[in-house]
Amino acid sequence: MPIVLRSIHRYPIKGLNAQSLETVALAPGACLPLDRAWALTHAASQFDPGAPDWAPKRNFLTLMRHARLAALSVSLDEASGQLVIARDGKPVARGNIGTPVGVSLINQFFAAYMKGDAVGAPKLVQAPGIHFTDHRDPFVSIINAASVADLERVARGPVDPRRFRGNLLIDGADPWAEMQWPGRTLAIGSARLKVVEPIGRCAATTVNPATAERDLNVPGLLVDGYGHEDCGVFATVVEGGQVTAGDAITVLD
Numbered sequence: 001m002p003i004v005l006r007s008i009h010r011y012p013i014k015g016l017n018a019q020s021l022e023t024v025a026l027a028p029g030a031c032l033p034l035d036r037a038w039a040l041t042h043a044a045s046q047f048d049p050g051a052p053d054w055a056p057k058r059n060f061l062t063l064m065r066h067a068r069l070a071a072l073s074v075s076l077d078e079a080s081g082q083l084v085i086a087r088d089g090k091p092v093a094r095g096n097i098g099t100p101v102g103v104s105l106i107n108q109f110f111a112a113y114m115k116g117d118a119v120g121a122p123k124l125v126q127a128p129g130i131h132f133t134d135h136r137d138p139f140v141s142i143i144n145a146a147s148v149a150d151l152e153r154v155a156r157g158p159v160d161p162r163r164f165r166g167n168l169l170i171d172g173a174d175p176w177a178e179m180q181w182p183g184r185t186l187a188i189g190s191a192r193l194k195v196v197e198p199i200g201r202c203a204a205t206t207v208n209p210a211t212a213e214r215d216l217n218v219p220g221l222l223v224d225g226y227g228h229e230d231c232g233v234f235a236t237v238v239e240g241g242q243v244t245a246g247d248a249i250t251v252l253d
Helices: 067-071 100-113 145-155 217-228
Strands: 001-008 019-021 023-024 037-040 070-077 082-087 089-098 123-126 140-144 168-171 186-187 192-200 229-241 241-244 246-252
Touching: 001 023, 001 241, 019 070, 067 070, 082 100, 089 100, 100 123, 140 145, 140 192, 145 168, 145 217, 145 229, 192 241, 217 229
Parallel strands: 140 168
Antiparallel strands: 001 019, 001 168, 001 246, 023 241, 037 123, 070 082, 082 089, 140 229, 186 192, 186 246, 192 229
């Protein structure tokens, strides 16, 4: 069975749900464009807006500690900078995050939405050229749908692939085949990605992306079923190019 790219996802704001893309241009040594390009700080954050740089996730609101974020989806128009936040499919906040006024509108929404669940009022921040992923290295994350389906056997119930917040969801590979790919290169569309390492999973995966409730101990299930907490792999873009949902994927040496 051929391996194909089922879907593409980016997360404009760290911790919130994904924006789906039909196609995207990948650049060498870079994350998916605008993936985790913004984050929400809390009052105890050590992130310095005056000297913005990558910072560990403890400085930001995350699903690991703030499950309510999973109820929100994000749509970002790259050309206009217009950001729309929706809940249950209905817009609840919008603003041009390329302007101070737009950022203020988004901050006002999160101050109300996260009241009592976050330390202080959240602030939307960015660091030009930096992505607020959990690793400083500019990775693209890949999730194998067959591995998630196999995890359902251990969980004895459905496991939504969206729990793993990957950029590229693939079909057609054998379950857990991706664990043998570190050091190998994937040809996807006109791009080439070198697989680097498995992705260790944290408490963020316990949050149901449909209900925003903590209802499944995914790290525990991985340990019980497979002896590790890994699901998915990180890859580095070594040759830039366009990738599109439905593209065939070839595993190269």
